[in-house]
Amino acid sequence: MGNQLFPVFLKLNQMQTLVIGAGPVGLEKLQAVVRQSEQARIKVVAAEISDEVYAFAKEYPQIILEHKNYEAADLAGADLVIAATNNPALNLRIVEDGHHARLLVNIADKPELCDFYLGSIVKKGDLKIAISTNGKSPTIAKRLKELFQEHLPDGLDITLQQMSKFRQTLDGDFQDKVQKLNEVSAVLVRPAAKSPSFPFFKWLVWLTIMLSLAILLAIFWHREPEFQEYLINIDPIFYWFLLGGFIFAMVDGAIGMSYGVTSTAFSLSMGLPPASASMAVHLSEVLSNGIAGWMHYRMGNINWKLFRLLIIPGVIGAVGGAFLLSSLEHYSAYTKPLVSVYTLILGGVILSKAFKKPGKRKNGKIKQIVPLGFFGGFIDAVGGGGWGSIVLSSLIAGGRNARFSLGTVKITRFFIALMSSLTFITMLKYVHWEAVGGLIIGSALAAPIAAKVSNRISVKSIMVAVGIIVILVSLRSVIMFILKVL
Structure with a gap:
């Protein structure tokens, strides 16, 4: 019917x-x-x-x-x-x-x-669009709402107000008014001019991915004897990182964040220097974020304009942070407590978000995308994580569409992790393969089941547990440093 x-x-x-x-x-x-x-x-x-x-x-x-x-x-x-x-x-x-x-x-x-x-409602000032699926699929209605909300320009309400004022100035009968309003509003349905550089830009993105992966494989090949030694004599610590990577990936699948901070805090507590810990975390994230970014790309969840604004400053910040942290590797006894303080702060942020009540969303979208990308990339490399916590939360809090923000942050995260890893590998003389291998395999094993389990566990409970654990582990590292100095 x-x-x-x-x-x-x-x-x-x-x-x-x-x-x-x-x-x-x-x-x-x-x-x-x-x-x-x-x-x-x-x-x-x-x-x-x-x-x-x-x-x-x-x-x-x-x-x-x-x-x-x-x-x-x-x-x-x-x-x-x-x-x-x-x-x-x-x-x-x-x-x-x-x-x-x-x-x-x-x-x-x-x-x-x-x-x-x-029903789902799209609201742009005085403009409202109601969407109904006759009760068949609220999810489809929600997705259509997100699509309209993202692509209808924010300035549409201004146009609406101007059309209202213009309408009041018109003379003549009803037919004349309709004809004049149709002529004026025709610009709203004209097809937008497509950027000729857009297809080239997408090809450039995937060419960069292939080139970066080739460089990464070349570095592994160059260090083959060192890598083979670890394969022959597997350190028992590998299994601890395997278990940790699995748990941290499950947590990340449940709440969409905290893999970096939990992995880094765990790596520091296991005795890894900050640069080695950050490298292990970023290497383990290359594959997972590459797959996630590709899936979001296939589903059309990428805002390419936002991607272009984030990717260059984000990569520059990540490479700069990785270079700085690697250069200070000899001073790891001093940089380790600083990174622990950072993870301690992020643990507090996670804990506060667990109890924070949803507030009113800010009016207007965040504008300072380039500084946000640079800061997020730099802090992510130095602290072993934070790109999602800093960039994604800022975009959503600033009024950006959550689904498109998530997809864009995921695909940019691939480049951030990749470029940070390349910088760490070329700068560091020693690679803790047991940590790298454990985190990569553990997170890969957790990926297929993380989503199913996340639907059956309270997000608030997970965030509280993660926040407390990160705070305690980070606090332990800071206290041990203070006692050592004293």
């Missing part, structure tokens, strides 16, 4: 919305309504109200919270009803009561019980 829904836009600031349930799903529905109409008048009725709902309601005085069990009398004065309870019997009762009172009812995650859906 196809999609039988009739799309409408409701003036929720002139209506009364009743939300039943105040748990995680209730909070999600409450935020969805307020996000589209900050002046919406809402009453929340729930037997249990979460702290997050209380905190959210404090920001909007028009939201009324009633800590009580639902009754049919709660429908009095309501125009819309949204039920977000985990009680199927109560949901059916709400539907029956709502229909008896001639009200439209939405039951969370139960399309067959809904009179209306809360």
